[in-house]
Amino acid sequence: MSATSSVSPAAGATTAATTEASPAAAGHHRPASFVARYARNRGAVAGAIVLLLVVLLAASAGWLYPTNPLRIVGAPEIWPFESWRYPLGTDSMGRDIAALIAHGARATLLIGLVAAATATLIGVSVGAAAAWSGGWIDEALMRVTELFQIIPNVVFVLTIVSVLGPHIETITLAVGLVSWPPIARLTRAEFLSFKEREFVQACRAVGMRPLRIVAAEILPNALPPVIVMSSLVVAGAILYESVVSFLGLGDPNIASWGRLVGEGRSLIRSSWYICAVPGVAIMLAVLSLNLVGDGLNDALNPKLQKR
Numbered sequence: 588m589s590a591t592s593s594v595s596p597a598a599g600a601t602t603a604a605t606t607e608a609s610p611a612a613a614g615h616h617r618p619a620s621f622v623a624r625y626a627r628n629r630g631a632v633a634g635a636i637v638l639l640l641v642v643l644l645a646a647s648a649g650w651l652y653p654t655n656p657l658r659i660v661g662a663p664e665i666w667p668f669e670s671w672r673y674p675l676g677t678d679s680m681g682r683d684i685a686a687l688i689a690h691g692a693r694a695t696l697l698i699g700l701v702a703a704a705t706a707t708l709i710g711v712s713v714g715a716a717a718a719w720s721g722g723w724i725d726e727a728l729m730r731v732t733e734l735f736q737i738i739p740n741v742v743f744v745l746t747i748v749s750v751l752g753p754h755i756e757t758i759t760l761a762v763g764l765v766s767w768p769p770i771a772r773l774t775r776a777e778f779l780s781f782k783e784r785e786f787v788q789a790c791r792a793v794g795m796r797p798l799r800i801v802a803a804e805i806l807p808n809a810l811p812p813v814i815v816m817s818s819l820v821v822a823g824a825i826l827y828e829s830v831v832s833f834l835g836l837g838d839p840n841i842a843s844w845g846r847l848v849g850e851g852r853s854l855i856r857s858s859w860y861i862c863a864v865p866g867v868a869i870m871l872a873v874l875s876l877n878l879v880g881d882g883l884n885d886a887l888n889p890k891l892q893k894r
Contacts, residue, residue, distance in 0.1 A: 621886045621887070622886075624885055624886040625882045625883070625885065625886040627885070628881060628882040628885050628886075630878045630881065630882070631878050631879055631881055631882020631883075631885065632882070633875075633878060634874065634875040634876070634877070634878025634879045634881075634882065635875070635878075635879055635882070637871055637872075637874075637875035637878075638872070638875040638876065638879055641692055641696065641868075641871070641872055641875070642696065644688075644689055644692045645689070645692035645693040645695075645696050647689070648686075648689035648690045648692065648693055651686075651689055652683070652685070652686035652689055652690065654686075656682065656683065656686035656687050656689070656690040656691075656842045657682060657687075657842060658682065659680055659681040659682055660673075660677070660681060660682060660683050660686075661673060661677050661681050661683070662677065662681055663677060663678070663679050663680060663681040664676070664677065664678070664679060664854070664857075664858045664861075665677040666858070666860060667684075667860055667864070673685065675688065675860075675864050676860055676861075676864075678847065678850065678851060678861050679850065679851065679853075679854055679858070679861065684847070684860075684861070684864055684865075686842075687842045687847050687865075688844070688847075688864065688865060688868055690841075690842040691842045691843045691844045691846075691847065691865065691868075692844075692868070692872075694755065694828075694838075694841045694842065694843045695825055695828060695829075695843060695844050695845075695869075695872065696872075697755070697759075698755065698758060698759050698762065698824055698825070698828045698843075699821040699822070699824040699825045699828070699876075700821060701759045701763070702759050702760075702762035702763040702766060702820070702821075702824035702827075703763075703766070703817050703818075703820040703821040703824055704763075704817075705759070705760065705763030705764075705766075705767075706762075706763045706764075706766035706767040706770055706817070706820050706824075707767075707770055707813065707817045707820070709763070709764075709767040709770075709771070710766075710767035710768070710769070710770025710771040710773075710774055710813075711770065711771075711774045711806075711813060713728050713731075713732065713767070713771040713774075713775075714770065714771040714772065714773065714774025714775035714776075714777075714778060715774055715775075715778055715801060715805075715806065715809075716728060717729055717771070717775050718774070718775045718776075718777075718778030718779045718782060719778060719782065719797070719801055719805075725775075728771075729775070732768045732771050732772065733768075735764075735765065735767070735768045736768045738765075740765040740766075740827070741827070741830060743761070743764070743765050744758075744761040744762060744765055744827055744830075744831060745831065745834070745836065747760070747761035747764070748761055748831055748836045749836065753831075753836045753837060753838055753839065754838050755838045755841055758827075758828055758831055758837070758838065759824075761827075761831075762823075762824045762827045762828065763824075765827070766820045766823060766824065769816060769820075770813060770816050770817065770820070773812055773813060773816055774809060774813055777808070777809035777812060777813070778801075778805055778809055781804075781805045781808050781809060782805070786804065787800060787804060787805060790804055811883075811887035812884075812887070814883060814887065815880050815883045815884045815887065816880075818876055818879055818880040818883060819876070819877065819880045821876050822872075822873045822876035822877055822880075825869065825872055825873055825876075826869070826873060828843060828845050829843075829844060829845030829848065829869055830845065831845065832844075832845030832846035832848070832849055833845050833846075833848055833849035833852070834849065835849060837849070844865040844866075844868050844869050845865070845869070847861065847862075847864075847865040848862050848865050848866055848869070851865075
């Protein structure tokens with residue numbers, strides 16, 4: 588028998604694993620093509636620009652307004668553009684709205700990003716464990732997921748904040764805890780679609796450990812739609828924080844857009860700009876995140892790459 592015809596099963600499996608590479612490994616040219624596909628969506632590009640401006644505003648808030656934004660700096664209810672010192676006016680207490688907006692961008696983005704990271708970590712862990720394990724573990728984890736889904740999210744967030752106190756850490760944790768079920772369901776569906784693919788079977792045949800298969804082979808292929816979902820979670824987290832602050836349960840020691848809207852609601856007939864300015868900021872931030880999510884879906888979804 589020749590040397591070429593004597594191939595062990597392990598070597599054959601290795602060859603199969605090499606031949607049938609995972610979709611993530613096959614997309615080695617993805618960075619350049621990703622940018623090109625994303626740029627085709629003009630709305631997504633506009634959303635990315637707006638989001639970048641919000642990030643720059645948050646990053647430069649300490650330089651633009653180095654003092655405490657919650658301190659009183661002038662007469663109350665100065666309308667926007669009446670004074671060059673206060674281009675966006677002052678609120679009912681005489682605080683500079685421009686400083687509140689700039690520093691509020693920090694708190695808003697921080698809550699959104701950390702809450703989305705928390706929700707993504709929980710959701711991916713639960714969804715991956717449910718899909719990979721199957722059986723009663725899958726059933727138990729999905730029932731827990733459904734339990735979180737049937738609880739009204741706003742009520743759950745308000746309950747946690749009321750019990751643990753109105754702190755930024757509590758608000759972030761509460762928002763993260765109500766945002767993970769959709770990510771868990773999406774991750775489970777993606778893992779189930781890849782679990783029986785040929786490249787995963789080849790990895791099993793060569794004796795690769797299950798944890799390595801999940802982390803190195805399946806997870807990179809399942810992440811693109813999860814990333815899109817996470818960007819939408821950031822937008823939802825901003826809205827949740829706004830609702831909590833609007834109802835007076837926000838952290839009193841930080842400036843946030845939702846808190847400014849809540850404090851100005853009693854003056855909406857006489858000084859409506861106090862609510863309108865942070866309201867527009869919230870709208871632009873959430874809209875930009877949704878547009879970025881659409882762009883990421885167009886760029887990362889393999890079904891849309893040939894569109």
